[in-house]
Amino acid sequence: MDHNPEPRKTRIQTENEARILDAALDAFSIHGFRGATVDQIAEGAGMSKPNLLYYFRRKQDIYEALIDRLLDTWLEPLESLNENGDPIPELRMYIRRKLEMSRDFPRESRLFANEILQGAPRIETMLETRLKGLVDEKSQVIAGWMKAGRLNKADPRHMIFAIWSTTQHYADFDVQVRAVLGPDRGGDGRFEDAARFLETLFLEGLKPRA
Amino acid sequence: MDHNPEPRKTRIQTENEARILDAALDAFSIHGFRGATVDQIAEGAGMSKPNLLYYFRRKQDIYEALIDRLLDTWLEPLESLNENGDPIPELRMYIRRKLEMSRDFPRESRLFANEILQGAPRIETMLETRLKGLVDEKSQVIAGWMKAGRLNKADPRHMIFAIWSTTQHYADFDVQVRAVLGPDRGGDGRFEDAARFLETLFLEGLKPRA
DNA sequence: ATAGAGTTTTATCAAACAGTCAATTTCCGT
DNA sequence: ACGGAAATTGACTGTTTGATAAAACTCTAT
Numbered sequence: 001m002d003h004n005p006e007p008r009k010t011r012i013q014t015e016n017e018a019r020i021l022d023a024a025l026d027a028f029s030i031h032g033f034r035g036a037t038v039d040q041i042a043e044g045a046g047m048s049k050p051n052l053l054y055y056f057r058r059k060q061d062i063y064e065a066l067i068d069r070l071l072d073t074w075l076e077p078l079e080s081l082n083e084n085g086d087p088i089p090e091l092r093m094y095i096r097r098k099l100e101m102s103r104d105f106p107r108e109s110r111l112f113a114n115e116i117l118q119g120a121p122r123i124e125t126m127l128e129t130r131l132k133g134l135v136d137e138k139s140q141v142i143a144g145w146m147k148a149g150r151l152n153k154a155d156p157r158h159m160i161f162a163i164w165s166t167t168q169h170y171a172d173f174d175v176q177v178r179a180v181l182g183p184d185r186g187g188d189g190r191f192e193d194a195a196r197f198l199e200t201l202f203l204e205g206l207k208p209r210a
Numbered sequence: 211m212d213h214n215p216e217p218r219k220t221r222i223q224t225e226n227e228a229r230i231l232d233a234a235l236d237a238f239s240i241h242g243f244r245g246a247t248v249d250q251i252a253e254g255a256g257m258s259k260p261n262l263l264y265y266f267r268r269k270q271d272i273y274e275a276l277i278d279r280l281l282d283t284w285l286e287p288l289e290s291l292n293e294n295g296d297p298i299p300e301l302r303m304y305i306r307r308k309l310e311m312s313r314d315f316p317r318e319s320r321l322f323a324n325e326i327l328q329g330a331p332r333i334e335t336m337l338e339t340r341l342k343g344l345v346d347e348k349s350q351v352i353a354g355w356m357k358a359g360r361l362n363k364a365d366p367r368h369m370i371f372a373i374w375s376t377t378q379h380y381a382d383f384d385v386q387v388r389a390v391l392g393p394d395r396g397g398d399g400r401f402e403d404a405a406r407f408l409e410t411l412f413l414e415g416l417k418p419r420a
Numbered sequence: 421a422t423a424g425a426g427t428t429t430t431a432t433c434a435a436a437c438a439g440t441c442a443a444t445t446t447c448c449g450t
Numbered sequence: 451a452c453g454g455a456a457a458t459t460g461a462c463t464g465t466t467t468g469a470t471a472a473a474a475c476t477c478t479a480t
Contacts (some may be wrong), residue, residue: 012447012457030328035244038438051458053439077211082234088417110327114381115322117327118240127389135390156278157391158407159416162376164384169375175330178347179337181367199369206362206369206414207298220426222477249469260470261428267466427476437466446457 017055019045021069024062029110032118033063057071067115067123070108075131077101078160081138086144088203095163095198102171103191135160163202170194227265229255231279234272239320242328243273277333280318285341287311288370291348297355298413305373305408312381313401319381345370373412379414380404 022041023044027036033154038059042052056062077097081090102109119126135157142156170177170191185193217381219227233254237246248269252262266272287307291300312319330337345367352366380387380401388396 010447010456015270016457032242033245035242036328036330037436041320048459049438050440050460054457057439059438091416095258105323113323113327114242116386117323118245120389124385124389127386131386132390132392149418152410152414152418154410154416155407157395158404159411161379161383161387161390161404162407162411165375165379166372169371173326173371173375174446176326176336176337177342177371179330179334180342180371182342184316185367193365194368194371195373197365200362200364201369201372201415202411203415203417204362205411205413206301206364207413209419220477222427226427247466258429259468263469264427374432374470384466422469422474422480423478425476425478429472429474431471431473432479433470434466435467438464440463441461444457444459445459447455448452449454450452 013055016045016047016051019047020052020055020062021066024066025107025111027113028063028066029107032114033060033122034118051083054109064122064138066111070112071126071130073105074101074112078134078138081141083144087142087150091151091202092199095167096195098163098167099170099191099195099198102167104168106171106174109168113168113172166198166201168192223265224256224259226261229257230272231276231369234276235317235321236408238273239317239324242324243270243332244328274332276321279320281336281340283315284311284322285344288344288348288387291351293351295352297352297360301361301412304407305377305412306405308373308377309380309401309408310391311406312377312379316381316384319378323378323382376408376411 019066020041022086024036024041026044027041030036038052041062042049045052056065077094095181115123139156142151142159146153146156177190180186181190187205215337228339230251231398233248234251237251240246248262249259251272254261255262266275287304291304325333348370349366352369354362356363356366387400390396
C-alpha cells in the first residue's frame with residue numbers, strides 16, 4: 001500500500017526550488033523575515049512573483065523550508081563531538097569546524113542570527129527541545145572531561161556559548177570585522193588569523209604562566 | 211555671534227522625543243530598519259502616526275537619532291582601557307563592563323547587531339574611521355603588554371573581537387541562551403555564571419597546566 | 421485674556437506589499 | 451505529433467506602509 005504518495009519532483013521543479021531558496025537566503029539573511037520581500041526574492045531567482053508563489057504558496061513557507069534545511073547542517077559539528085576522543089583535539093576540531101562554517105556559509109549563519117535576534121518566534125520550540133537536548137548531552141560529556149582533570153573546570157554550557165559566539169562573529173559581523181581589520185589584514189587571511197587566535201584563547205588563555 | 215541658533219526644546223517636545231526613541235528602540239532592535247514600521251513605533255509611543263512624524267519627519271531620522279545616541283555609550287568601555295594599568299585587571303574590567311552592557315542595554319546591543327547584520331549601510335563610514343581608529347589605538351596598547359610579557363602573545367584585534375562576541379552574545383542571542391539553559395539556570399543568575407566563565411576562559415584558557 | 425507658537429488630529433495619497441485567478445504557454449511521456 | 455500535466459504570465463485585489471496637507475486644538479509667555 002502506498003500510503004505516502006510523495007509527489008515526485010520534476011526537473012524544473014527541483015531547479016526552481018533551488019533557485020528560490022538561494023535567492024531567499026540572500027534576502028532573509030540580510031533583512032530578516034519581515035524586511036525581505038517576495039518581489040525581491042522573485043527577482044533574485046529570476047522569475048515572476050506569481051511563478052514563485054506557484055512553488056511556495058506563502059512567504060513563510062519559503063522561510064520555513066530554509067530553516068529546516070539549515071538545522072541539521074548547523075548542529076552537526078556539535079553532534080560529532082566524540083566522548084571517547086581526547087578533549088583537546090576534540091575541542092580544537094569543534095572550533096575549527098564552526099569557524100569554517102562561518103567562512104563557507106555566512107548567509108546561513110546570518111539567517112539564524114536574524115531569527116534569534118527577532119525572538120526566534122518560528123523556532124522557539126526547537127530551541128527548547130532539540131537544541132537544549134543536544135547541549136545538555138554534550139555538556140555532560142565536557143563536564144566528564146573536566147571532572148577527570150583533562151580540562152579546566154568551567155561551566156560547559158557557557159563554554160559552548162563562547163565557541164558559538166566567537167566563531168559565528170566572523171560571519172554575522174563580517175562587515176565590522178573587515179572594516180576594523182582594514183584592507184591589509186581584512187582579506188582572505190582573516191579566518192586563519194582568527195583560527196590561530198581562538199586556539200590560543202580557548203586552550204591557553206591570555207594570562208602568562210609566570 | 212549666535213551662528214547656531216539651536217532651537218530650545220519645549221517640555222512636550224522633550225518628553226515626546228524620548229517616548230518615540232524608546233518605542234523605536236523596541237521596534238528596530240527586534241525587526242531591523244526595514245522590518246519595523248512607523249505605525250508600530252507610534253503605537254508604542256502612544257501617539258498617532260502623523261503626530262510622530264511631526265517630531266521626526268522620516269522613519270530614517272528616528273533610526274539615525276538612535277544610532278547617534280548609542281555610539282558613545284557603546285565605545286566607552288574600550289575607550290577607558292588604560293595603558294598604564296595592570297593588563298589583567300584592565301582586561302577583567304573591560305569584559306565585566308561589556309557584559310554588564312549586555313545585561314542592562316540588550317535592546318541597544320540588538321539594534322547594533324541588526325545594523326551590522328544588514329551590512330551596516332548607515333554606519334559603514336563610522337566603522338572604517340572612528341571604530342577602526344579606536345581599535346587600532348587600543349590594539350597597540352595590548353600589543354605593548356604582550357611584548358612586555360605581561361600577556362600571552364596573540365592577535366590583539368581578534369582578542370577584542372572575542373570579547374565583543376562573547377559578551378554581546380548574552381544580549382543578541384538571549385532567547386537562545388535562555389532556551390538552552392532552561393528555567394533553572396536561565397534566570398537572572400546567568401550573567402554571573404557567564405562572568406565567571408569568561409574570566410576563566412580569557413585568563414586561564416581551558417587546557418590544564420599539568 | 422489673548423495672540424501666536426507649538427501640538428494634535430482627520431483625511432488623504434501614492435507606492436509597496438502579499439497573495440489570487442484565469443488564461444496562456446511549455447514540457448514530456450506516449 | 452499529440453494530449454494532458456506542469457509551468458508561466460499579466461492583470462488584479464485588498465491591505466499596509468511611509469509620508470503630506472490642512473484644519474483644529476492646546477499650551478504658554480505676556
